[in-house]
Amino acid sequence: MTTLCDNISRGADGVLRFAGQSVCELADRWGTPLYLMDEDRIRANCRMYLGAFRESFGADALPLYAGKAAAFRQMYRIMAEEGLGVDAVSPGEIATALSVGYPAENIYYHGDGKTDADIAFALDRGVGCFIVDNGNELIALNEAAGARGLRQKILLRITPGIDPHTYKAINTGAVDVKFGVPLETGQAMEFVRAALGMPHLEVAGLHCHVGSMVFDEDVFLRTVDLMVDFMAEVRGELGFTFRELNLGGGYGVRYVDGDPHSDIPARIGEVASRLKAALAACGLPLPRFLMEPGRSIVADAGMTVYTVCSVKRIPGYKSYVITDGGMTDNPRFCLYGAQYTVLHASRHGGLRAIFDLAGRCCESGDIIQPAISLPAATGRGDRVAVCTTGAYNYSMASNYNRFGRPPVVMLRGGESYLAVRRETVEDMLALDL
Numbered sequence: 001m002t003t004l005c006d007n008i009s010r011g012a013d014g015v016l017r018f019a020g021q022s023v024c025e026l027a028d029r030w031g032t033p034l035y036l037m038d039e040d041r042i043r044a045n046c047r048m049y050l051g052a053f054r055e056s057f058g059a060d061a062l063p064l065y066a067g068k069a070a071a072f073r074q075m076y077r078i079m080a081e082e083g084l085g086v087d088a089v090s091p092g093e094i095a096t097a098l099s100v101g102y103p104a105e106n107i108y109y110h111g112d113g114k115t116d117a118d119i120a121f122a123l124d125r126g127v128g129c130f131i132v133d134n135g136n137e138l139i140a141l142n143e144a145a146g147a148r149g150l151r152q153k154i155l156l157r158i159t160p161g162i163d164p165h166t167y168k169a170i171n172t173g174a175v176d177v178k179f180g181v182p183l184e185t186g187q188a189m190e191f192v193r194a195a196l197g198m199p200h201l202e203v204a205g206l207h208c209h210v211g212s213m214v215f216d217e218d219v220f221l222r223t224v225d226l227m228v229d230f231m232a233e234v235r236g237e238l239g240f241t242f243r244e245l246n247l248g249g250g251y252g253v254r255y256v257d258g259d260p261h262s263d264i265p266a267r268i269g270e271v272a273s274r275l276k277a278a279l280a281a282c283g284l285p286l287p288r289f290l291m292e293p294g295r296s297i298v299a300d301a302g303m304t305v306y307t308v309c310s311v312k313r314i315p316g317y318k319s320y321v322i323t324d325g326g327m328t329d330n331p332r333f334c335l336y337g338a339q340y341t342v343l344h345a346s347r348h349g350g351l352r353a354i355f356d357l358a359g360r361c362c363e364s365g366d367i368i369q370p371a372i373s374l375p376a377a378t379g380r381g382d383r384v385a386v387c388t389t390g391a392y393n394y395s396m397a398s399n400y401n402r403f404g405r406p407p408v409v410m411l412r413g414g415e416s417y418l419a420v421r422r423e424t425v426e427d428m429l430a431l432d433l
């Protein structure tokens with residue numbers, strides 16, 4: 001059995017259990033493909049972050065849940081109850097949060113391409129803080145805030161120029177990425193100068209995000225050094241002291257047993273020590289500390305369950321287990337070559353064989369995970385589960401080929417309930433004229 005997370009186990013009957021519940025019974029009740037989310041685990045992860053933040057940085061430090069990892073109404077209800085802030089990247093995420101009464105002042109609004117309509121939407125709803133990505137946005141936001149008689153709180157997104165050694169597509173801290181304004185070129189100082197000259201913007205602090213799936217412990221420490229150096233330069237050159245610092249998200253999670261463990265509270269403690277020492281060395285006060293974890297809050301709370309449609313053996317080549325899902329509910333192997341742990345939901349002993357776990361999209365690259373070991377007798381109607389799918393699966397799902405997106409079923413204290421219903425053909429037809 002996998003050691004990925006203690007919410008995965010097998011009963012004496014051999015049936016896979018997730019958050020203590022039979023995966024086969026859940027699949028019978030809710031149908032497949034099916035996203036399961038362990039609410040107790042999400043809440044435990046939130047508390048882990050809050051506890052570590054308070055211990056290391058004091059009562060005003062706030063983890064912001066990066067909704068891009070999984071954004072739906074029930075998730076924002078949980079974040080409101082747990083007292084986390086949220087990072088939103090679109091009017092859609094903002095509206096979803098607000099629709100369940102999530103407090104607008106705790107929303108930090110991101111995005112490198114905010115339109116005038118996006119800016120108006122967020123300002124009119126009282127979004128607490130804009131994370132301004134670039135100089136064009138600065139001007140547009142200042143004008144829009146002025147037109148409304150507002151002074152909008154902002155953070156400035158800086159690109160520290162750090163390579164976090166993660167997948168290329170999710171490396172967001174290097175100098176030449178599309179996000180933020182680079183330190184290295186001197187543009188960051190001009191960005192701050194311009195922001196401080198905007199009458200309708202209140203510069204609260206700095207933001208950076210170096211990447212996702214970061215395991216290298218040194219990455220955040222080097223980021224701290226660069227950001228504090230810059231804060232000191234700004235104070236020296238412009239006489240301004242920032243009162244918030246947001247280091248973004250990025251802590252890695254385990255998808256396969258070989259992945260390293262990340263002791264996040266310990267990592268946060270190290271960041272705190274490094275930050276306090278660096279600030280003290282240049283006589284700067286400790287700003288309010290923020291981070292934006294997404295994956296590490298929801299990934300291990302998720303599991304996707306499929307029903308096997310067919311098993312295909314091509315002698316001398318390979319074998320496939322073809323499921324009722326695919327790249328439509330989990331595009332991460334196709335996009336990033338991401339690894340996953342795949343488990344049979346009921347068969348466990350006996351002879352095993354190697355299969356590619358495929359989907360049913362009309363595309364030969366529609367592979368959920370290649371070369372996985374499953375019982376050789378796996379056949380049509382069996383259930384298989386893919387672990388650790390809580391982050392960037394539901395939120396990146398599509399209805400390619402007009403397959404509907406799976407429902408999200410939450411598991412809490414031995415019960416299950418629907419958080420997002422299955423997308424139907426009628427839902428898709430409703431958009432067509």
Ligand code: LLP
Pocket residue numbers: 066068069087110170172209211212213248249250251292293294295296332336391392396
């Ligand atoms: N803050 C910012 C500005 C970000 O861009 C991201 C992720 C986060 C926070 C949250 O990072 P996390 O804690 O989840 O690593 N679709 C990719 C991941 C893209 C991450 C984009 N930004 C994947 O499936 O691996």
